Amino acid sequence: MSARLRGHAPFAAVAVLLLVVAPLALPAFRLDELAKYLCFAIAALGIGLAWGQGGMLTLGQGVFFGLGGYATAMYLKLHDAGGDLPDFMVWSGVEELPALWRPFGAAGFALAAVVAVPVAVVLGALVFRQRVRGAYFAILTQALAAAFVILLVGQQGLTGGTNGLTNFYDVFGRDPEAEGTQRTLYFVTAGVLGALYLGARQLVRSRFGRLLVAVRDGEDRVRFLGYNPATVKTVTFAVSAGMAGLAGALFVPVVGIISPSLLGVVPSLELVVAVAVGGRYALAGAVLGAIVMNYAKTSFSEQWAGGWLYLEGALFVLVMTLAPRGAAGLYEQARDALARRRGTPAPAARPREAAT
Amino acid sequence: MSDALLEIRGLKVVFDGFTALDGVDLTVGQGELRFLIGPNGAGKTTLIDVVTGLTRPAEGSVRFAGTELTGRREHRIVRLGIGRTFQTSVVFEELTVVENLDLAAGFRRPLPALLRQRRGMSDQVAAALDTIGLGDLADRPAGVLSHGQRQWLEIGMLVAQRPRLLLLDEPVAGMSGDERDRTGELLTEIARDHTVVVVEHDMEFLRRYASQVTVLHEGRVLVEGDVATVQDDPRVQEVYLGRGREEAA
Numbered sequence: 001m002s003a004r005l006r007g008h009a010p011f012a013a014v015a016v017l018l019l020v021v022a023p024l025a026l027p028a029f030r031l032d033e034l035a036k037y038l039c040f041a042i043a044a045l046g047i048g049l050a051w052g053q054g055g056m057l058t059l060g061q062g063v064f065f066g067l068g069g070y071a072t073a074m075y076l077k078l079h080d081a082g083g084d085l086p087d088f089m090v091w092s093g094v095e096e097l098p099a100l101w102r103p104f105g106a107a108g109f110a111l112a113a114v115v116a117v118p119v120a121v122v123l124g125a126l127v128f129r130q131r132v133r134g135a136y137f138a139i140l141t142q143a144l145a146a147a148f149v150i151l152l153v154g155q156q157g158l159t160g161g162t163n164g165l166t167n168f169y170d171v172f173g174r175d176p177e178a179e180g181t182q183r184t185l186y187f188v189t190a191g192v193l194g195a196l197y198l199g200a201r202q203l204v205r206s207r208f209g210r211l212l213v214a215v216r217d218g219e220d221r222v223r224f225l226g227y228n229p230a231t232v233k234t235v236t237f238a239v240s241a242g243m244a245g246l247a248g249a250l251f252v253p254v255v256g257i258i259s260p261s262l263l264g265v266v267p268s269l270e271l272v273v274a275v276a277v278g279g280r281y282a283l284a285g286a287v288l289g290a291i292v293m294n295y296a297k298t299s300f301s302e303q304w305a306g307g308w309l310y311l312e313g314a315l316f317v318l319v320m321t322l323a324p325r326g327a328a329g330l331y332e333q334a335r336d337a338l339a340r341r342r343g344t345p346a347p348a349a350r351p352r353e354a355a356t
Numbered sequence: 357m358s359d360a361l362l363e364i365r366g367l368k369v370v371f372d373g374f375t376a377l378d379g380v381d382l383t384v385g386q387g388e389l390r391f392l393i394g395p396n397g398a399g400k401t402t403l404i405d406v407v408t409g410l411t412r413p414a415e416g417s418v419r420f421a422g423t424e425l426t427g428r429r430e431h432r433i434v435r436l437g438i439g440r441t442f443q444t445s446v447v448f449e450e451l452t453v454v455e456n457l458d459l460a461a462g463f464r465r466p467l468p469a470l471l472r473q474r475r476g477m478s479d480q481v482a483a484a485l486d487t488i489g490l491g492d493l494a495d496r497p498a499g500v501l502s503h504g505q506r507q508w509l510e511i512g513m514l515v516a517q518r519p520r521l522l523l524l525d526e527p528v529a530g531m532s533g534d535e536r537d538r539t540g541e542l543l544t545e546i547a548r549d550h551t552v553v554v555v556e557h558d559m560e561f562l563r564r565y566a567s568q569v570t571v572l573h574e575g576r577v578l579v580e581g582d583v584a585t586v587q588d589d590p591r592v593q594e595v596y597l598g599r600g601r602e603e604a605a
Binding site: 207209213217220224227 | 408446459465467471473
């Protein structure tokens with residue numbers, strides 16, 4: 001088998017698993033849950049790119065997830081209302097459709113999918129130009145997530161408050177509860193994840209990807225190579241935010257709700273923890289980490305509700321102290337150790353990002 | 357001397373009340389190889405920092421090929437054609453030697469072109485790799501290089517940038533004798549078709565490879581001239597020997 005083919009084999013195996021095996025083997029209810037995990041995996045992919053490759057520890061991806069999610073929910077709500085006010089607005093005593101909602105009636109899903117990007121571009125341009133980085137950047141993004149939740153909760157008439165937006169009766173012309181709709185949404189989500197993964201992998205392998213690693217490891221040195229690190233970081237941050245936004249946009253039809261509790265500080269952190277456990281330096285590690293951790297969360301919570309957070313925290317501490325490169329890093333270490341025992345030199349020259 | 361490439365006039369830099377540079381004038385001609393020496397704290401590195409935009413001067417002007425540099429951001433100055441190395445070499449350890457060079461050679465590429473994968477080596481990169489003699493290590497991560505090899509890689513990255521002016525900050529610091537010789541040869545080769553300014557501490561290295569020398573002392577230009585003139589100058593001897601006496605005491 002050629003090296004090129006071998007490089008595609010793991011991706012093909014996962015694709016078969018997700019597109020053929022899972023839909024055949026899992027009951028509808030579980031497949032629906034898997035679709036939810038895949039949404040988180042899309043957001044995790046963005047974190048892998050920003051944090052693993054670019055060194056930007058973004059603790060506020062929930063904001064972008066929420067922007068995509070709320071935008072889709074607003075579209076679906078307006079569609080359901082059919083010219084009238086959405087139900088929750090009537091209950092809150094709102095009499096006229098707020099200006100903020102208007103664009104989402106017509107432009108719909110297309111707008112929802114990209115709404116996070118311009119926000120990230122503006123934020124990134126401001127923050128990275130001022131050379132805010134490291135822990136300061138992390139704290140800033142976390143504060144943003146907290147502020148976003150406060151804003152959403154406070155604007156009952158505009159956002160549905162704590163309850164968020166839910167009760168969608170018509171998702172792109174279909175009944176959201178029907179098994180066929182859920183199955184279609186699952187395939188769409190899996191397809192989007194696959195396409196974004198391939199795109200992100202290409203980005204990492206490109207010259208831009210090499211530049212991004214250089215910015216991560218020596219931002220000040222990169223300036224003296226004639227590049228503006230702020231531009232590189234802003235572009236990457238925007239791509240990462242775009243992925244989170246798209247994840248949120250898919251999450252709403254898949255799960256049927258978007259609310260502040262799904263995108264605050266804790267959910268944002270959980271995404272980062274999943275990426276760390278899976279292995280932030282490998283994109284595949286980020287994706288698989290999100291799927292496995294969310295699966296584990298569901299399974300564990302079914303047995304012992306409330307216990308998950310402790311386990312998750314302990315796991316995070318363990319990974320950070322014993323295997324900072326996560327599960328994907330362990331796999332690479334094992335592979336290198338095996339290669340050494342066979343007497344062939346370990347492929348040390350291979351940049352670790354190239355590993356799938 | 358040929359046309360002036362770098363013209364520094366009345367440069368003054370103050371750090372929290374301490375005057376690091378005090379009215380420095382310096383002209384470097386096109387194609388020149390200039391050594392900048394002086395005791396610790398003379399302001400040599402500060403001078404390079406000002407030229408490359410890392411430090412803002414309190415007064416004075418720095419003109420490069422007629423363009424004022426003060427107030428411009430670092431990457432803009434690089435784009436005008438000035439490259440530098442640092443005392444502690446910084447190469448990107450996770451990238452291979454070729455990738456390091458390719459990055460340095462590539463800043464003129466527009467963003468969309470960066471999104472493509474690198475295939476093989478550009479002529480520029482191949483030439484730089486050949487100049488620094490690290491061809492055998494081309495596809496190894498820069499993290500495995502020795503201290504000397506890192507310095508050469510940095511010089512190679514500088515050459516790959518195709519700058520009009522190269523600023524080297526103590527290129528032989530911490531090097532073994534053999535490595536110094538190699539670096540000296542490298543420097544001579546590069547100086548053939550580039551304008552180079554070298555900050556150096558090492559007097560032996562200076563005697564062997566320098567032609568034009570500027571001596572800085574306490575933020576001012578003390579003497580300027582060829583190696584013999586500078587060495588015979590009583591003021592230079594006092595600055596260096598005087599220090600020597602103090603240290604001996």
